[in-house]
Amino acid sequence: MPVSESVSQPMNNADLLDRSRKAVWHPCTQMKRHERLPLVPLSHGEGAWLVDCDGKRYLDAVSSWWVNLFGHGEPRIKAAIKAQLDTLEHAMLAGFTHRPVVELSERLAARTGLGHAFYGSDGASAVEIALKMSAHYWRNHDRPEKHRYLHLGGSYHGETLGALGVTDVPVFRDAYAPLLRGAIAVPSPDWRQAAPGETPEQVALRAALALEAAFERHPGEIAALILEPLVQGAAGMAMYHPAYLARARALCDRYHAHLIADEIAVGFGRTGTFLACEQAAVRPDFVCLSKGITGGFLPLAAVLTTDTVYDAFYDDDVARGFLHSHSYTGNPLACAAALAVLDIFDSDDVLARNRERAARWSTRFAPLAAHPRARHFRHLGMIWAFDVADAPAGFASAYFAAALARGVLLRPIGGTIYFMPPYTMNDDEAGMLADAALEALDAALAGSAEGNDVAVA
Numbered sequence: 393m394p395v396s397e398s399v400s401q402p403m404n405n406a407d408l409l410d411r412s413r414k415a416v417w418h419p420c421t422q423m424k425r426h427e428r429l430p431l432v433p434l435s436h437g438e439g440a441w442l443v444d445c446d447g448k449r450y451l452d453a454v455s456s457w458w459v460n461l462f463g464h465g466e467p468r469i470k471a472a473i474k475a476q477l478d479t480l481e482h483a484m485l486a487g488f489t490h491r492p493v494v495e496l497s498e499r500l501a502a503r504t505g506l507g508h509a510f511y512g513s514d515g516a517s518a519v520e521i522a523l524k525m526s527a528h529y530w531r532n533h534d535r536p537e538k539h540r541y542l543h544l545g546g547s548y549h550g551e552t553l554g555a556l557g558v559t560d561v562p563v564f565r566d567a568y569a570p571l572l573r574g575a576i577a578v579p580s581p582d583w584r585q586a587a588p589g590e591t592p593e594q595v596a597l598r599a600a601l602a603l604e605a606a607f608e609r610h611p612g613e614i615a616a617l618i619l620e621p622l623v624q625g626a627a628g629m630a631m632y633h634p635a636y637l638a639r640a641r642a643l644c645d646r647y648h649a650h651l652i653a654d655e656i657a658v659g660f661g662r663t664g665t666f667l668a669c670e671q672a673a674v675r676p677d678f679v680c681l682s683k684g685i686t687g688g689f690l691p692l693a694a695v696l697t698t699d700t701v702y703d704a705f706y707d708d709d710v711a712r713g714f715l716h717s718h719s720y721t722g723n724p725l726a727c728a729a730a731l732a733v734l735d736i737f738d739s740d741d742v743l744a745r746n747r748e749r750a751a752r753w754s755t756r757f758a759p760l761a762a763h764p765r766a767r768h769f770r771h772l773g774m775i776w777a778f779d780v781a782d783a784p785a786g787f788a789s790a791y792f793a794a795a796l797a798r799g800v801l802l803r804p805i806g807g808t809i810y811f812m813p814p815y816t817m818n819d820d821e822a823g824m825l826a827d828a829a830l831e832a833l834d835a836a837l838a839g840s841a842e843g844n845d846v847a848v849a
């Protein structure tokens with residue numbers, strides 16, 4: 393049988409699930425759970441939808457872990473990758489260069505004001521790069537004692553050891569605690585912690601005072617503060633006031649530390665501006681980008697930084713250079729996909745259209761905020777979230793199953809339900825999402841759904 397025929401044969405689903413459980417170690421998953429909760433065998437994606445092998449459709453309301461900005465199968469990104477495929481699929485970037493990586497670097501510089509782009513393959517590698525560059529910068533300036541990092545309570549920066557060291561999510565961290573270098577956690581400016589009568593801005597300023605105190609307690613030791621600007625995703629879409637970013641920038645300047653903005657989840661328009669930092673008119677020393685950068689087509693990450701940082705490495709001495717690499721650094725196909733994403737931002741006026749969409753969708757989502765168990769309903773740009781009061785044990789998993797049964801992909805984080813939909817979802821789909829999310833909430837609370845594990849992301 394020709395290969396193309398065997399690939400397009402309808403899969404035997406039960407067989408596929410079984411083979412997947414045996415051969416594929418799925419991410420962020422207790423595999424034993426799949427004894428009871430079947431995997432969903434996907435056939436294809438189209439627009440905001442994923443379609444399984446039986447033809448059942450699921451609205452991808454979390455943009456497949458926050459990466460598919462324009463849904464599935466966006467034809468312009470596909471075409472860009474196909475065109476690049478005919479010239480250069482890959483070449484090592486040490487000693488060589490090519491048009492896609494040069495153009496992408498220039499265009500990201502124009503978007504961010506940070507003129508030097510270093511590439512990795514996923515978010516965690518971008519965080520590693522930024523952390524290493526920051527400490528190495530201080531070493532090159534004869535300040536080797538500045539090698540510690542500040543991070544926020546509830547932070548998430550990825551799961552390699554360096555990134556995990558500045559991550560504060562116990563379920564990801566605890567098993568590896570002995571392997572991690574101690575970073576210094578400072579209080580999150582999450583506005584849900586407001587005391588009665590306190591505004592989000594006051595919460596932010598209070599957290600900034602604690603940040604200042606941390607700098608004071610560690611004089612001359614801090615290389616950088618790393619943070620997720622405006623929204624701490626894995627903490628459960630914790631949102632905070634931009635005043636915190638402005639204070640953090642000022643404090644980093646005063647104490648001679650870098651500000652690393654992990655925009656892996658929030659960059660590319662997710663919070664309403666291209667970078668979340670723009671809402672505080674803050675320019676970080678490092679910006680980490682990944683997730684939405686190729687619209688979900690290929691793995692790619694970029695770390696953008698300043699002339700000042702770049703110049704500290706520019707020398708006749710090899711050892712003062714940034715001797716870091718990943719095999720796929722600057723992969724031309726991934727860069728071509730990212731260029732197509734930037735083209736779409738320009739040609740479709742994505743940020744302006746998202747503002748209109750968000751206003752309409754917020755109206756549709758309003759009934760969720762009115763649910764008697766909903767607390768702290770929050771919205772920023774293309775993110776909506778709320779917490780379920782007294783969510784029972786196993787709620788996240790029960791909700792995931794209840795939503796899936798209603799044709800919607802939603803993965804609560806603990807007791808937090810959130811939407812991070814593709815920007816291209818239409819208004820009918822938004823309405824369907826609102827209805828299904830509400831029904832799933834009642835079903836999950838009534839315990840009618842399967843499962844009792846805690847889904848964590």
Ligand SMILES: *Cc1c(COP(=O)(O)O)cnc(C)c1O
Pocket residue numbers: 514515516517519548549550551620625626654655656657682683
């Ligand atoms: C997802 C994420 C990461 C890690 O990215 P990976 O590609 O999963 O390694 C880092 N930081 C933030 C804020 C993220 O949301």
